Amino acid sequence: MPRILDSINSPADVKRLSFDELDVLGQEIRDELITVLAKTGGHLGPNLGVVELSMALHAVFDTPNDNFIFDVSHQAYVHKLLTGRRDRFHTIRQPDGLNGFMLRTESEHDCYGAGHAGTALSAALGMAVARDMRGTREHVVCLAGDAAFTCGVTFEALNNVASSTKRLIIILNDNEWSIDKNVGAIASYLNRIATNDRFSFLHEKAKGFLHRLAGDTAVKLMGRAEEAVKGLMLPSLIFEELGLTYYGPVDGHDTRSLIKTLEFLKTQDHPVLLHVLTQKGKGFELALAKQKKFHGVGPNTYDPETRQEKTSASAAKTYSQVFGETMVKLADQNNKVVAITGAMPNGTALDIFQPKHPDRYFDVGIAEEHAVLFAAGLATKGFKPFCAIYSTFLQRAFDQIVHDVCLQNLNVVFCMDRGGLSGDDGPTHHGLFDISYLRGVPNLVHMTPKDEDELADMLYTAMHHTGPIAIRYPRGAGPGAKVKEHPQLVPIGKAEVLKHGSQVAIFAIGNMIPMAFEVAKELEARGYSAAVINPRTVKPLDVGTIEFFSRSAELVITMEDHVLMGGFGSAVLEELTGLDIQVPVVRIGWPDAFIEHGKEPLLRAKYGLTTRDTVERALPILERSGAATGGSGSGSTVQVKLPSPALKSVVA
DSSP: OOOSGGGOSSHHHHHTOOHHHHHHHHHHHHHHHHHHHHHHOBOHHHHHTTHHHHHHHHHHSOTTTSEEEESSOTTOHHHHHTTTOGGGGGGTTSTTSOOSSOOTTTOTTOOSOOOSTTOHHHHHHHHHHHHHHHTOOOOEEEEEEGGGGGSHHHHHHHHHHHHHOSOOEEEEEEOSBSSSBOOSHHHHHHHHHHHOHHHHHHHHHHHHHHHHOOHHHHHHTHHHHHHHHHHHOGGGHHHHHTTOEEEEEEETTOHHHHHHHHHHHTTOSSOEEEEEEOOTTTTOHHHHHOTTTTTSBOTTSBOTTTOOBOOOOOOOOBHHHHHHHHHHHHHHHOTTEEEEESSOTTTTTTTTTTTTSGGGEEEOOSOHHHHHHHHHHHHHTTOEEEEEOOHHHHGGGHHIIIIIIITTTOOOEEEETTBBOOGGGOTTTOBOOHHHHHHTSTTOEEEOOSSHHHHHHHHHHHHHOSSOEEEEOOSSBOSOOOOOSSOOOOOTTOOEEEEOOSSEEEEEOGGGHHHHHHHHHHHHHTTOOEEEEEOOEEESOOHHHHHHHHHHOSEEEEEEEEESTTSHHHHHHHHHHHHTOOOOEEEEEEOSSOOOOSOHHHHHHHHTOSHHHHHHHHHHHHHHHTOOOSOOSGGGOOOOOOOHHHHTTOBO
């Protein structure tokens, strides 16, 4: 029997379906999500939770003329299935396939791109005001999860809605989760609305009342409906005081109720907020039972047929795990150590820390600006706060880093997980800019470890350091270095020579060091002696080591998992200019572009971040210099004698 889903090629096809057919379509969509994401990975839980809501939106409104703005937009997979992308859905998050978030260049139905939380309401208000100024009549619908209401920028937008437009529909998708369980007073407030006994009884009458409204009747009774519903919503005063008429909460899995309610809200000539209750992971018991793990899944996490979780062989520890375990050790030693996360305890591995030191663990919600300011306040009172925030999310708190932490030279540690390419998540999540946006800030130290053990050492060093310090480390597992039981101090601003050589100096940071060794091996096979240096600190640089190798080498190569513009290679060039050293420099890194989603090896090959590309760029320069020793292999390596006055900073 053919699926209804296979007949959905545009939102117009959704509108022709009966309620019973929509129920069938909803189940087919859930089956499609579970089947496809078992292979590709992706945001499973959030999308299972918005199936009925997405169908209702497309049954009532008309995209692309009407605009849907999804906060974060990781829950837009159903929207993609209903807007002409069903036949390509199996490519989601795959190279050259559909993006895992809304993307304006992907479809005319994606009116606003996103990937970070808290952006939707401000953008939606801008669109609504633009519509009003143009004199058109399209609807603007903002769909934001309850976690987005922990973002300060969401409340900045709420403060301006009523004074800026007369027509805006805000849907609060309340499932009590972001990636982890939502925290704070806003989450508690929304829970009180949803569980208020007095409201639960009256809500059924209100829902029935809205169901009976239709067409001209709805317009005539609009005033009565507003007052009746407002009178029932005693706990909802915060939204009413901000100038929004509150409706709900309604069952986010009752397609009929959602459609009737949305049809009514279309007729309103003032800003409205519809509170919808949904279940993240709806229809998949495993996703319901393991909300955190099934928020976003990797390929082959579960069997789509049996719907059971797959067991996997034990893998190497991730950098995040090493961070979490090291934080426990540091807090055991020092009662001033405090850990802060912005709604990412699982992603940053601070869920390892939290049960060990619950009184020194703080999840502030999706509020990175507040997290940094909060850390600054703690630091003024002698505590040592470690802010665990992804590199790409820390961008949101740049002013607080500059104005509140670095200007006051406070002892705050920024632990930047996902520093570097973030593969399948794409441009909204690639941590490719933190060196550039932090390198110019006075007082700040910026470090990057070559492996898991050095990460632990750098965290230990940060605990003892006076002043702000940032540590960037990549997503996923490292090279498998054994982590010492007791971390050691890393000399700040002192490089580490990992391999000696005389003709080529390769300065590689972080996860680029294994490739640096491959490049050195290839060059030596062609008769060129190559040194490999681990700078360890991007700021301050070890100028003595840079000067020594650059004055003696025929070529300098810098390698970074970061954009070239303003990055580590740029810092090296600046130092060479200041030292008046005329040596060719080959910089390996990401171009001045937003890198698309895809598998990391494929993207590295596409953009020239490979051993082969590096060697091919180096050889013509070396051939022109006539630097070849005539030997081959490691036996031709020239060992450099390091003069102690010039290179006392080098740790062999």
